[in-house]
Amino acid sequence: MVKFEYAPAPESTAVVDIAPSYGLFVDGAFVDPADGEPFKTVNPATEEVLCEVVAGGPADVDRAVQAARRAQDGVWSRLPGRERGKYLFRIARIMQERARELAVLETLDNGKPIRESRDVDVPLAAAHFFYHAGWADKLSYAGFGPDPKPYGVAGQVIPWNFPLLMLAWKVAPALACGNTVVLKPAETTPLTALLFAEICQQADLPPGVVNIVTGAGETGRALVEHDGVDKVAFTGSTEVGKAIARSVAGTRKRATLELGGKAANVVFEDAPIDQAVEGIVNGIFFNQGHVCCAGSRLLLQESVADEVLDSLKRRLGMLRVGDPLDKNTDVGAINSAAQLARIRELSDIGEAEGAQRWSPACELPDRGYWFPPTLFTGVSQAHRIAREEVFGPVLSVLTFRTPAEAVEKANNTPYGLSAGVWTEKGSRILWMADKLKAGVVWANTFNRFDPTSPFGGYKESGWGREGGRHGLEAYLHG
Amino acid sequence: MAEQNATSPNTAARIAVRKTYKLYIGGAFPRSESGRSYEVTAADGSFLANAALASRKDARDAVVAARGAFAKWSAATAYNRGQVLYRVAEVLEGRRAQFVDEVGAAEGLDARAAGLVVDAAIDRWVWYAGWSDKIAQVLGGTNPVAGPYFDFSIPEPSGVVAVVAPQHSSLLGLVSVVAPAVVGGCTVVVLASEERPLPAVTLSEVLATSDVPGGVVNVLTGRTAEVAPWLAAHMDVNALDLAGAAPADVQALEVAAADNLKRVRRPDPVEDWAAEPGLDRLRAFLETKTVWHPVGI
Numbered sequence: 001m002v003k004f005e006y007a008p009a010p011e012s013t014a015v016v017d018i019a020p021s022y023g024l025f026v027d028g029a030f031v032d033p034a035d036g037e038p039f040k041t042v043n044p045a046t047e048e049v050l051c052e053v054v055a056g057g058p059a060d061v062d063r064a065v066q067a068a069r070r071a072q073d074g075v076w077s078r079l080p081g082r083e084r085g086k087y088l089f090r091i092a093r094i095m096q097e098r099a100r101e102l103a104v105l106e107t108l109d110n111g112k113p114i115r116e117s118r119d120v121d122v123p124l125a126a127a128h129f130f131y132h133a134g135w136a137d138k139l140s141y142a143g144f145g146p147d148p149k150p151y152g153v154a155g156q157v158i159p160w161n162f163p164l165l166m167l168a169w170k171v172a173p174a175l176a177c178g179n180t181v182v183l184k185p186a187e188t189t190p191l192t193a194l195l196f197a198e199i200c201q202q203a204d205l206p207p208g209v210v211n212i213v214t215g216a217g218e219t220g221r222a223l224v225e226h227d228g229v230d231k232v233a234f235t236g237s238t239e240v241g242k243a244i245a246r247s248v249a250g251t252r253k254r255a256t257l258e259l260g261g262k263a264a265n266v267v268f269e270d271a272p273i274d275q276a277v278e279g280i281v282n283g284i285f286f287n288q289g290h291v292c293c294a295g296s297r298l299l300l301q302e303s304v305a306d307e308v309l310d311s312l313k314r315r316l317g318m319l320r321v322g323d324p325l326d327k328n329t330d331v332g333a334i335n336s337a338a339q340l341a342r343i344r345e346l347s348d349i350g351e352a353e354g355a356q357r358w359s360p361a362c363e364l365p366d367r368g369y370w371f372p373p374t375l376f377t378g379v380s381q382a383h384r385i386a387r388e389e390v391f392g393p394v395l396s397v398l399t400f401r402t403p404a405e406a407v408e409k410a411n412n413t414p415y416g417l418s419a420g421v422w423t424e425k426g427s428r429i430l431w432m433a434d435k436l437k438a439g440v441v442w443a444n445t446f447n448r449f450d451p452t453s454p455f456g457g458y459k460e461s462g463w464g465r466e467g468g469r470h471g472l473e474a475y476l477h478g
Numbered sequence: 479m480a481e482q483n484a485t486s487p488n489t490a491a492r493i494a495v496r497k498t499y500k501l502y503i504g505g506a507f508p509r510s511e512s513g514r515s516y517e518v519t520a521a522d523g524s525f526l527a528n529a530a531l532a533s534r535k536d537a538r539d540a541v542v543a544a545r546g547a548f549a550k551w552s553a554a555t556a557y558n559r560g561q562v563l564y565r566v567a568e569v570l571e572g573r574r575a576q577f578v579d580e581v582g583a584a585e586g587l588d589a590r591a592a593g594l595v596v597d598a599a600i601d602r603w604v605w606y607a608g609w610s611d612k613i614a615q616v617l618g619g620t621n622p623v624a625g626p627y628f629d630f631s632i633p634e635p636s637g638v639v640a641v642v643a644p645q646h647s648s649l650l651g652l653v654s655v656v657a658p659a660v661v662g663g664c665t666v667v668v669l670a671s672e673e674r675p676l677p678a679v680t681l682s683e684v685l686a687t688s689d690v691p692g693g694v695v696n697v698l699t700g701r702t703a704e705v706a707p708w709l710a711a712h713m714d715v716n717a718l719d720l721a722g723a724a725p726a727d728v729q730a731l732e733v734a735a736a737d738n739l740k741r742v743r744r745p746d747p748v749e750d751w752a753a754e755p756g757l758d759r760l761r762a763f764l765e766t767k768t769v770w771h772p773v774g775i
Contacts, residue, residue, distance in 0.1 A: 130560065131557075134607070137605055426771055
């Protein structure tokens, strides 16, 4: 067989212009912190410092919440939906216009392959604004009563795995429904949110409608616990989600939570195997496995387990791990040293508990945070790698004999975010969809996202849905 | 209007270049194949332009173009249709001054009143563009049938819609009947207001310079009573919007439309084009398709 060598195909970083330091975006302008402290954000693929940003303190959060309140009372709640929508259309268009810049910046700050930020994150983020722009003047048709109202000020905290896309999932519906927002991007990935602030300025969005306060967990906590926040929206770990649920208990605050997952990807013997292998790879190695809905538990019907595994291992040998800015890269850098440590720890536990670890031969760069695509066979349901969210490129493989057993195993988790089903039999897809306790079920595909399609989990994967008509409920009351 | 420039002292020496107002069929701007035109005057009776006087053959050509464009337009993703139609609003906004002139002259409105009408027309277009990827979520859904079946209903476009545009509201009324048909995936042959056709021709120029594929919207100018019956009777037209038909002609047009059971949207007794339209016109040209699939191991 001819082996094809890839020439390097690096995306240029000339399109982005990163300032040495950034303030907070409050009331329409970048401001110096009141009590926040500077910290550095690094490129996880090289460990080079990209710039300095601020960890907003309580006074910074307070200032942002007050700005959001003024904008809510004075401007945003008085605008007709059709005019709010025009701002969102503008934002969507500017995101499309500056797509390359956003994609390169995302890849620099996050470590994800440029192919993903360019083809998935940025177009979907723009589409999310476009879709919700259209809802702004149609809310009375959305099924929440004839004249649904916004909650007010939304405090939003988002993760580092899809920084710009998660921003879009939070900001677009909130604004479309008439809320104003204070958003805290993740500690390790603040840069596209700060560029988004600039986009809001270009769109002439009224000051205070969107406020961005960078920082880590403490900043997020200050935001979530602030009395002036009417609505909390969080995407991140189940552990923090539970803390937020406790913190809003007994208050007037509403909360939506999009938390962890341990999705089962179920492959039946009549599945199209090649297609399934592509879906398994996409399910767990897309975005380095930093995906809350990742298909991290592969359930193979025994009769095809060896065939699928052979094919899967062959396919993993083809994955290109390395420079995220290279357009041929499939798997990029792990987002942070802390996350890499967590992935290593759980993988070591997997081995220690008796599962068999396998990775393709692949050379990892010397600098930066890297972990090879990894799969574990001989995994039992009691193993920690089958129960806990690794949030990395680590797949646990289990087997089953009957559809009922597949359902039993798939649902044997405190999570319930997503699931995958692979079979050529349509009736079985729907039977499985009926039995699986998960908010999203993908059949003969995986990791599909669309602004029209509600996303969110059962059980400990969270509260509420994002996207689609159903997602509007998070920001409206009748 | 351009003519007014000629009277201002600074430009007295310059003679304005006037536009030829033509039909819009299949993405091109032909004159009527009949070689005919008719005089269009402003509300005050002054001469504005000669517009093409469309014939039966022009109407048939327009239907062929609309049918040709239907497969691709109706198969486009809702997101794509929404993007394309929103782009139309962007280009409309860029032509705002021209529309204010034309609507003002046609409807006898001063610049301020005409400006409000044009603004409403642009906003109406945006409103409909936003429906592209929401119609199915509002009008469609799953049906909890009493058996092991997954059963869902989705809206699909009816096909080619012939539209008799409102006679008085030359732009806002026009937009309010064209946009709901195309956003759902139908293609359109629209017969512009007979006495006030010029904004419709300019709208077709907007469509031609947006990303709307040729043939999705086709614009005819001419005598409503001459052309509408051919469209109403055409066996390759699937639906008919009679918004601008004369009350006395409506019954005959409905009778003609019955030959292939066109979906007919009757004119309202009083049309208030400024009011938010609701879903009525969107629904009028959508079919409901219901799909059953068994559920089982």
